[in-house]
Amino acid sequence: MDELIKKINQFRDDRDWRQFHNPKDLAISISLEASELLENFQWKTSEEAKEKNQENIEQELADVLIYSLMLASDLDLDVEEIIEKKLELNDRKYPVEKSKGNSKKYNKL
Amino acid sequence: MDELIKKINQFRDDRDWRQFHNPKDLAISISLEASELLENFQWKTSEEAKEKNQENIEQELADVLIYSLMLASDLDLDVEEIIEKKLELNDRKYPVEKSKGNSKKYNKL
Amino acid sequence: MDELIKKINQFRDDRDWRQFHNPKDLAISISLEASELLENFQWKTSEEAKEKNQENIEQELADVLIYSLMLASDLDLDVEEIIEKKLELNDRKYPVEKSKGNSKKYNKL
Amino acid sequence: MDELIKKINQFRDDRDWRQFHNPKDLAISISLEASELLENFQWKTSEEAKEKNQENIEQELADVLIYSLMLASDLDLDVEEIIEKKLELNDRKYPVEKSKGNSKKYNKL
Numbered sequence: 001m002d003e004l005i006k007k008i009n010q011f012r013d014d015r016d017w018r019q020f021h022n023p024k025d026l027a028i029s030i031s032l033e034a035s036e037l038l039e040n041f042q043w044k045t046s047e048e049a050k051e052k053n054q055e056n057i058e059q060e061l062a063d064v065l066i067y068s069l070m071l072a073s074d075l076d077l078d079v080e081e082i083i084e085k086k087l088e089l090n091d092r093k094y095p096v097e098k099s100k101g102n103s104k105k106y107n108k109l
Numbered sequence: 110m111d112e113l114i115k116k117i118n119q120f121r122d123d124r125d126w127r128q129f130h131n132p133k134d135l136a137i138s139i140s141l142e143a144s145e146l147l148e149n150f151q152w153k154t155s156e157e158a159k160e161k162n163q164e165n166i167e168q169e170l171a172d173v174l175i176y177s178l179m180l181a182s183d184l185d186l187d188v189e190e191i192i193e194k195k196l197e198l199n200d201r202k203y204p205v206e207k208s209k210g211n212s213k214k215y216n217k218l
Numbered sequence: 219m220d221e222l223i224k225k226i227n228q229f230r231d232d233r234d235w236r237q238f239h240n241p242k243d244l245a246i247s248i249s250l251e252a253s254e255l256l257e258n259f260q261w262k263t264s265e266e267a268k269e270k271n272q273e274n275i276e277q278e279l280a281d282v283l284i285y286s287l288m289l290a291s292d293l294d295l296d297v298e299e300i301i302e303k304k305l306e307l308n309d310r311k312y313p314v315e316k317s318k319g320n321s322k323k324y325n326k327l
Numbered sequence: 328m329d330e331l332i333k334k335i336n337q338f339r340d341d342r343d344w345r346q347f348h349n350p351k352d353l354a355i356s357i358s359l360e361a362s363e364l365l366e367n368f369q370w371k372t373s374e375e376a377k378e379k380n381q382e383n384i385e386q387e388l389a390d391v392l393i394y395s396l397m398l399a400s401d402l403d404l405d406v407e408e409i410i411e412k413k414l415e416l417n418d419r420k421y422p423v424e425k426s427k428g429n430s431k432k433y434n435k436l
Contacts, residue, residue, distance in 0.1 A: 011199065024179045027149070031144055034138055042246050065192055075159070082168075086171035102178065233427050234427050241377060250367045251361075256357070259355075276409045286388060300388060304393060318343050319346070
């Protein structure tokens, strides 16, 4: 992961792009890339989307991850740490015995 | 990274949630979490958002990453590989000499 | 408004497109068009965006409205009625005396 | 339509909220409300969503429309005019004879 983040930061430093990368616009960028990913599934079933748009799905998912890792890096967040903390939080919000096989939101369990 | 993906998959298998996780709804989920992240910046500057909403920013960014890693896992994609491939693609779309210090889209360079 | 909705429905009926327009994909479409609108503001202040992207802002805002009116029409919703109902609801959630000059969410008032 | 926009503007003027409403944050708001609308369809078919979440769908669709009308008003755009202009543009991008019964994007027709 550290290696990956280093490459991503190298990419933007080579282009002198950090000046544009304030957290608010990075959050906008993550949302825009998530939409471009989702566009591959518009008017389609999951199966049709995978068959017709596999390459673009890969690229847009990569973009969501790249911008997310940039924002984490700029906010000095450790990616593994925030993911593990969130999984623990979800573990308490969605206890196994109550949420097994059930897609309800935690406030409706 | 492999360790992290294993924990995320463990979380949903404990709850028998993979039955809900088709790629189209996971792509929707990534987009929804990206919006919840962005909501922290609504009506605020980056600085105000960081000061007031730091904990929630961490949690929502973690959610974007968690759903993105789930989708990558379900599509049998290697996260590091798709990120490196995308960086190489961007490297060709945005050559350093043309894009240095310039936020224009590649089709306007 | 009725006239406008009639024209929008004529447009898709001419192309036999209603078969694709289930509410879930229309909701996805509204979200995608909202992102395309937002893209005009990425890496920019409001002023820069208005100056450089005015025409595209108009077009994408029109797309958000067109898909929203399609969804309302398909769900047999009266647009004016749901807007007025929501304004009344917001009026109770955000009483003037508490929310004047204050951008806090209703659950933090 | 004019009557509706007047009511929406009255609502925010009563609360002195125009000071927060710059176009960039309004575009963010439209995107966030579109996501809240879409959330009603997450992990569901269109039919399940309509059955379980009808009231929330109405409210979130109203919010998308309210913020869109605010942005149009702040940018001095005539809503009917931009919609009609966009329908004409789409009419040329998607000629009836080529796009009938076909959900392909215009650049793939």
